[in-house]
Amino acid sequence: MSDIVLKTENLTASYDEHIVVKNVNLSIIRNKITAIMGPSGCGKTTLIRCFNRMHELSPKAKVEGKVLLIENSNEIIDVYSVDPMLVRRKIGMVFQKPNPFPTMSIYENVIAGYILNGIKLKKSEADEIVEESLKKVSLWDEVKDRLRKKGTFLSGGQQQRLCIARALAMKPDIILLDEPTSALDPVATAKIEELIEQLKDTVTIVIVTHNVGQAGRISDYVAFMYLGELVEYGPTDVIFTRPSHEKTEEFLTGKIG
Amino acid sequence: MFYEKLNKLKEKIIEQGNLVESMIEKSIRGLINKDKALLLEVIQIDEPRTNEAEIEIDEMCINLIARFQPTAQDLRTIIMILKMNNDLERIADMAENISESALFLIERPMVKPLIDLPKMAEETMRMLKDSIDSFIKNDPKLAKSVCERDDVVDAYRDQILRELVTYMISDPTTIERALHLERISRNLERIADLATNIGEDVIYIVEGKVIKHGRYKEGEGA
Ligand SMILES: Nc1ncnc2c1ncn2[C@@H]1O[C@H](COP(=O)(O)OP(=O)(O)O)[C@@H](O)[C@H]1O
Numbered sequence: 001m002s003d004i005v006l007k008t009e010n011l012t013a014s015y016d017e018h019i020v021v022k023n024v025n026l027s028i029i030r031n032k033i034t035a036i037m038g039p040s041g042c043g044k045t046t047l048i049r050c051f052n053r054m055h056e057l058s059p060k061a062k063v064e065g066k067v068l069l070i071e072n073s074n075e076i077i078d079v080y081s082v083d084p085m086l087v088r089r090k091i092g093m094v095f096q097k098p099n100p101f102p103t104m105s106i107y108e109n110v111i112a113g114y115i116l117n118g119i120k121l122k123k124s125e126a127d128e129i130v131e132e133s134l135k136k137v138s139l140w141d142e143v144k145d146r147l148r149k150k151g152t153f154l155s156g157g158q159q160q161r162l163c164i165a166r167a168l169a170m171k172p173d174i175i176l177l178d179e180p181t182s183a184l185d186p187v188a189t190a191k192i193e194e195l196i197e198q199l200k201d202t203v204t205i206v207i208v209t210h211n212v213g214q215a216g217r218i219s220d221y222v223a224f225m226y227l228g229e230l231v232e233y234g235p236t237d238v239i240f241t242r243p244s245h246e247k248t249e250e251f252l253t254g255k256i257g
Numbered sequence: 258m259f260y261e262k263l264n265k266l267k268e269k270i271i272e273q274g275n276l277v278e279s280m281i282e283k284s285i286r287g288l289i290n291k292d293k294a295l296l297l298e299v300i301q302i303d304e305p306r307t308n309e310a311e312i313e314i315d316e317m318c319i320n321l322i323a324r325f326q327p328t329a330q331d332l333r334t335i336i337m338i339l340k341m342n343n344d345l346e347r348i349a350d351m352a353e354n355i356s357e358s359a360l361f362l363i364e365r366p367m368v369k370p371l372i373d374l375p376k377m378a379e380e381t382m383r384m385l386k387d388s389i390d391s392f393i394k395n396d397p398k399l400a401k402s403v404c405e406r407d408d409v410v411d412a413y414r415d416q417i418l419r420e421l422v423t424y425m426i427s428d429p430t431t432i433e434r435a436l437h438l439e440r441i442s443r444n445l446e447r448i449a450d451l452a453t454n455i456g457e458d459v460i461y462i463v464e465g466k467v468i469k470h471g472r473y474k475e476g477e478g479a
């Protein structure tokens with residue numbers, strides 16, 4: 001069996017009694033890139049926000065079912081029975097619009113997860129985490145001379161890489177990326193895609209995208225969602241060449257979505 | 258990402274080309290040296306391997322197209338590899354045919370000394386090798402030279418056939434053996450045709466030009 005890092009069991013999510021994710025059973029494979037694709041509004045964002053307990057932060061939001069984080073064979077975390085802050089440290093998130101904290105410097109942004117969690121770092125430790133994280137996102141050389149400047153001065157693509165560095169700094173098991181390139185130009189998009197490929201040795205990646213091309217280019221596995229349901233899930237090579245569901249076929253060929 | 262995968266695909270088709278080339282070489286060497294084990298190796302080990310590799314290469318091509326929607330030269334390269342893959346698999350079948358006839362022949366007295374057939378095989382193998390090299394090196398000149406050499410192999414085939422006919426007429430007991438020799442030369446000639454196909458395809462990916470229907474006939478008798 002493949003090495004599973006996160007597993008959902010009958011996961012259902014709603015806003016004010018309105019169900020938007022229905023009974024999803026999904027196993028995410030460790031150190032692979034999984035793309036969640038589907039038309040706008042089908043529940044992709046809500047699904048991944050359930051993985052790290054962000055969904056419950058929305059008003060009147062409810063989650064049913066289970067999410068298990070499998071750190072290794074003898075350490076399984078039932079995500080909904082532990083401290084949500086712990087979960088969010090282990091499952092990081094990067095959003096559609098780059099959102100470096102505007103009042104923080106580049107340096108502080110990278111270690112923001114520690115600052116906000118009240119975790120004290122020694123200066124040497126912090127320096128090391130900042131350098132290592134920025135190197136992982138190929139931003140170090142571009143910013144090493146202005147680490148004390150505000151992150152908001154960076155270009156959109158650089159800001160997004162900074163946000164990925166911020167997520168990586170917490171040494172998470174999984175990073176969730178919610179349409180991370182939809183606000184970026186093609187060159188910045190290509191850079192992020194390349195970066196995501198490099199990161200998968202260190203961390204499991206789940207990326208939401210409604211862009212079929214992007215899912216094809218970078219993912220190892222694809223989950224296709226439609227109207228809140230997980231319609232089809234499997235290796236990208238298989239889904240892209242011989243999907244078993246008509247809806248998937250229609251989405252891939254641009255007939256819906 | 259894409260280019261890494263494309264390079265892997267190129268490596269794989271080159272490997273397949275090398276294997277197929279070695280099958281022709283072995284089948285002729287097996288005939289000349291009466292080496293039954295070598296001929297059986299072509300039929301029982303090499304040919305099934307080429308079948309598996311063909312399927313694998315096919316899938317790699319289709320996956321690349323589905324996932325990356327390549328255009329221009331990248332697309333032409335993948336389509337070319339798909340066709341070449343098909344050609345190579347057929348060449349492997351022909352090498353198997355040659356080995357089968359060789360197995361029949363090595364158990365029996367020779368109809369005549371083998372003179373033209375080894376030369377024809379050598380020329381055919383060179384054509385195949387050059388056609389694959391022209392693909393690897395992106396060399397349309399080499400590819401063109403392959404297309405031009407097709408005539409040489411055709412001439413060998415005619416020459417061998419003429420000679421065999423005289424043997425068959427003068428001594429009907431040679432007919433069955435002569436027909437096997439004829440089958441070998443016919444398969445070599447078909448391999449040369451397919452090598453020519455590959456050459457034409459290389460010219461297409463490099464120059465984007467179709468030369469098939471202008472200068473070269475499409476039809477190929479089995
Ligand atoms: N905060 C919210 N309150 C109420 N409904 C919401 C909220 N966020 C999303 N929805 C609804 O939930 C459904 C799924 O949305 P979402 O998960 O964002 O889809 P996707 O990411 O696939 O575009 C949509 O119908 C959307 O309108």
Ligand SMILES: [Mg+2]
Nearest residue numbers: 044045046208
């Ligand atoms: Mg969304």
